[in-house]
Amino acid sequence: MDNPIIYENAKWEILTRAQLGPKIQKIIENIPPDVQSIIDIGCGNGVITNELAKKYQVLGVDRSKSALQFVTSQKLEASCDNIPIPSQSFDMVFSSELLEHLPDEIFQKTIQEFKRISKKYIFITVPNRENPDKLLIRCPQCKYIFNRPNHLRSFKSEDFAILFPEYKKTTEFTFGKPVRYYHPALLKLKRKWIPSNSWIPYFWIDKNNRTTICPRCNNQFIFPYKFHPLGFLIDSINVIISPKRPYWLMVLLEKNM
Template identity: 45%
Template sequence: MKPDNREYYEKFDWERAKLDERLTEKINILVKSFPSDVIDVCDIGCGDGAITNKLNEHFDVVASDRSINALKFVETKKFCSSADNLPLKENSFDLIFSSEMIEHLPDDIFTNTIKEFKRVSSRYIYLTFPNDENVEKNFVKCPNCDFVFNKIYHLRNLNLKKIEKLFPEYEIIFQTPHGKLTKKYNKFFAKIKHTLVPSESWIPMRWTPDKRRSTMCPECNHSFEIPYKFNLLGFLIDSLNVIISPRIPYQQFVLLKKRNA
């Protein structure tokens, strides 16, 4: 598992990430599902604050991200920090919130981040993440150094069972899948495809449109547009996957409460 790349997040066009209808719907679900006794919230890995700024209308929110560029758009109290080493006291906040962040973390940072969430939260931890995602589905190969990686830097699969194992001292008090129905990708098919099909035929245009085909290699920092060239074998493998794999909502929301808290 390759460590993530800080430069990628500093170069990311955060100004482009606007509050759209789907994100507004997500925020509405979040606000309605927050426990009634929550007053203060710490949003870890807040990005540009699109969610943070709205949550701050309902709660006393402090935001954290390691990207200085992203924090420029955050309108709440904020600080720059890596999630695995938070400059906060134990039990500092009623609720720790983190949306679409933990799937990006390398193993060592991931493990320490979970520990930090538990340390800083006095009662609740609220997570959203890709719902049982097969990260291999969105593998690309760098044309400069041949390094293979997930195009949006997702490093791990997460689901409810894994969350329960990560947080045995917590109970799930709310969970719901949410978002656009997305076709899962069979791991065996993905392995065959990435072995036998040229890398320029891995990501069809129907999966990722032109405006979202930019990425940067975490190995050599080479920025490039993800190419696509039709390949019959790749097309057949994708078609078989359509037949056998289900569609599921893209995201999973999980609200955890500390036992005996």
């Protein structure tokens, strides 16, 4: 479900330069030397944008006013699927942790916008082979079940050749803290047998950020948790059978000449 209010009300100030330092470093290291201008689409609070702007001509684009107030580079309030700027106007389209939040129709239009605006490169970072069902939560008010960080889709390396046939992949790597995958069948068992307030153990969630907003009814609630022995058992089995992987997948694409 797409609900602008959850992004407008997000606690943008908690995402800091200190947290993302190594990631930003890795991104800057991999920007091709012939890039001068970058459009950062879905720039959020500009934690990456503001660093890129120290070296490049940068435009940060986001539809959230509350996020854009932290962006110090040039900025534009717009939805990522309809950006009012000319075609091929930036050397590189950059997007970090945006695509996994987009519902189908907006997602398809956004990919088209990336291709339209980019003169040469597209640089994307997304969660690496994530199973979004791992962080399902049920709203205590309206009972809607949703992924807590509002991730609606998952990406693997092979997806980019299909999404961007006009581009070739020049660089690709995984990066960041290793995070454990969750086996889909085990998650199904969890949802069937265990009450919803025992689905997500507390230690999976940053303790400074347990507030959650329901994308359907906008109810804001403190993330609940109750220990459940069967939940603990299923989580333990998952630890044995599922791998840990670096959290991010970063892909640099170059337009075929």
